[in-house]
Structures are given as structure tokens and as C-alpha cells.
Amino acid sequence: MPDRQASTDVIQRELTAFARRARQKAVQLHRELTLVAHNMLDHMHRNGSCHAADLAAHFMLDKSTVSRQIAMLEAEGMIVRETDPDDHRRQILKASEKGLDQLKEANRQRRSSFRERFTDWDDADLAQLAVYLRRYNAADVH
Template sequence: MPDRDAALDAIQRELTAFARRARHKAAQMHPDLSLVTYSMLDLVKERGSCRAADLAAHFMLDKSTVSRQVNALEKLGLITREPDPEDQRGQLLRPSEDGLRLLADAAERRRLAFRERFTDWTDDDIARFAGYLTRYGAGD
């Protein structure tokens, strides 16, 4: 069991370092964009549109926290709001043209960074790593 505990410690340490790097990269994309707001914008784009309550449920965040983040995205001109046709009291969030452009630029920079980081990895190594990350993420 000591080897397993050491491996689990290494996983925790590396995931923490990964999260720190991700926060730093988000700040480089836009000085007023946190990793949380970037992640929310990315999810809104992925879904085409969603409600703030959907973001709160997905990210397991308090509605007031999501409200502040959504307001920040709106002030930055990265999302728009429109009435929800299924619930006139609700609003759908959609990425704006500026938001889509920011996400596309960020995706290209990420792709280039990953290509550089994985230069010495074989295609099989990358595929296994992707599989492990997908498996880990599915465990939630």
C-alpha cells in the first residue's frame, strides 16, 4: 500500500500544479477573466446556450457566485442574455461574438501549448493519457 499512497500523493500534487497553471493561463487570456469565468463561458459555448442555474449545477457553485461571474462576463461583452422561450422569467446565456473569438483564440493557444508539451510523447502515450483523464473525469 505505501507505493499506492505515494502514487496518490503524486497525483494530488500534479493535479494541484495543473490547476494553478490553468488559472495562470486564464489570466493571460484576459486580465479580467478568471478560470471560473473562462470555464463558464466555455460551457455556454459548448451547449449553445444555458441558464445560470445550469452553470451553478454543472460547476457545483452557489447561485450568487454564478450570478457574479455571469455579470462579469456580460460586462466584458463576452456573453449575451435573452429570454428563455420555455420560461419567460428565466434568461438564456449565449456567447457573444467577442466571447466566441476569445474562446477560439484560447483554444488555438492551448492546442499549440499542448503540442509543444507533448513533443516527446508517442501517439499511444497521448491516447492513454487522454483515456485516463476521461476515465478520471467520469468518476464524478
């Protein structure tokens, strides 16, 4: 029977290496979008729009961190702010045309990079990795 602690240690090291590689690769592939900025822009695009508090909750980030990222995205013309028609004190964030173009290009480059990385994997292994990652990320552990 496999040693659970040893397996957990390997997983922790490999996920750390994965995260480090993802950040490095993001910079290499698309300098205009940091990994965090890409993820926030993608979230806005997938949801049509959102509030800053939605981003903070979704990514489990401090509001000040989200505020800095939003300011950077806005300064770069990647997002637009609109007054929330349901609450004029709040602002809705949406990806701009420039932001959508940058996101589309970044996603194209990232898909290409992943295809290259998984060239030697068979379809069943790739599908199983997807299942495990989805299961891991869906776990609600506090």
C-alpha cells in the same frame, strides 16, 4: 506491488500543480478570459445556450459565484441574455459574437501551448493520458 496511498499522494500533488499551472498559463495566454470565465463561455457555446443554474450545477459552483462570473462576462460583452420563451421568469445565456471570437482565440492559444508541452510525448502515451483523465473526471464520487 505499488503502495496505493503513496500513488494517491503523488497524484494529489501533481493534480494540484497541474491546476496551479493551468490558472497561471490561462492568464499568460489570454488575459481577457479567466479560466473560470473561459470554461463557462465554452459550456454556453457547446450547448448553444444555458441558464445560470445549469452552469452552477455543471461546474459544482455556488450560484453567487456563477452570478458574479456572468455579470463580468456580460459587462465585457462576451455573453447576451435572452428571456426564456418557456419561462419568462428565467433568462437564457448565450455567447455573443465577441465572446465566440475571444473563445476561439483562447482555444487556439491553449492548443498551441499543449502541443508545445507534449512535443516529446509519443502518440500512445498522449492517448493513454487522455483515457486516464477522462476516466478520472467521469468518476461520480460524492
